[in-house]
Amino acid sequence: MTASSSTVLKASGLTKSFGGFMATNDVSFEVHAGDALAIIGPNGAGKSTLFDLLTGRKTPDTGTVELFGEPVTHLPPWQRVKRGIGRSFQVSSVFRSYTALENVQMGLMVSSSQSWNLLGRAANTRRDEALAVLDKVGLAPKHDMLAGELSYGDQRTLELAVALSTQPRLLLLDEPTAGMGGEESRECLSLIRNIAAKEHLPIVFVEHDMDIVFSFASRVIVLVAGQVLIDDQPSVVRSDERVKEAYFGEDI
Structure with missing residues (x-):
């Protein structure tokens, strides 16, 4: 059917x-x-x-x-x-040693088949997009904080932002x-x-x-x-x- x-x-x-x-x-x-x-x-x-x-x-x-x-x-x-498909996990799965902005940048790059090895270029070319995603979830003011330094609730919110960065349906x-x-x-x-x-x-x-x-x-x-x-x-x-x-x- x-x-x-x-x-x-x-x-x-x-x-x-x-x-x-x-x-x-x-x-x-x-x-x-x-x-x-x-x-x-x-x-x-x-x-x-x-x-x-x-x-x-x-x-x-x-x-x-x-x-x-x-x-x-x-x-x-x-x-x-x-x-x-965008997915979040039962336990927060953000990269704690990366900033909130970098976590979202990685999601953007995965969705467009770019390599995270090109971090320097990504920081220049995807920054505005990543900030826009963080703004959707209210984390733009904390974009430069390491994910591991965010509160647990903010880490879960960041995980949602990463899921959204892949442009899920x-x-x-x-x-x-x-x-x-x-x-x-x-x-x-x-x-x-x-x-x-x-x-x-x-x-x-x-x-x-x-x-x-x-x-x-x-x-x-x-x-x-x-x-x-x-x-x-x-x-x-x-x-x-x-x-x-x-x-x-x-x-x-």
């Missing part, structure tokens, strides 16, 4: 096992333009493995991934980045507020929401904070033991008895 024009990403029958452990089992779903899709589930449900299958860090045993109608199942991560965010306090989390969520609206970016995100999930997501997928338990609107997911049971009776 050909994906509709609004289909950004399509996962079909994704299965991945490690030894005798089935991390994902026949996972299928689509991401459409305008989606803010949350993937939730108990520990060990397969969320991280699923993200790795979508981004090319792992290859499925069976199943396929399509991006804008193009098969990408066996493409490495950098090829998927060039085709429009889809953002995959792995626990974007992990390690943040309440106020930082709210600020991060507001920033992501505003950027997604301005850039018309669909988002897929893994998150453990249910307040964030149900205040931000337009759809929620619940994974349990590597399988999709439900894929529906937040209000439907929140009231589903199977979901409550999966979370050991917790009020979500």
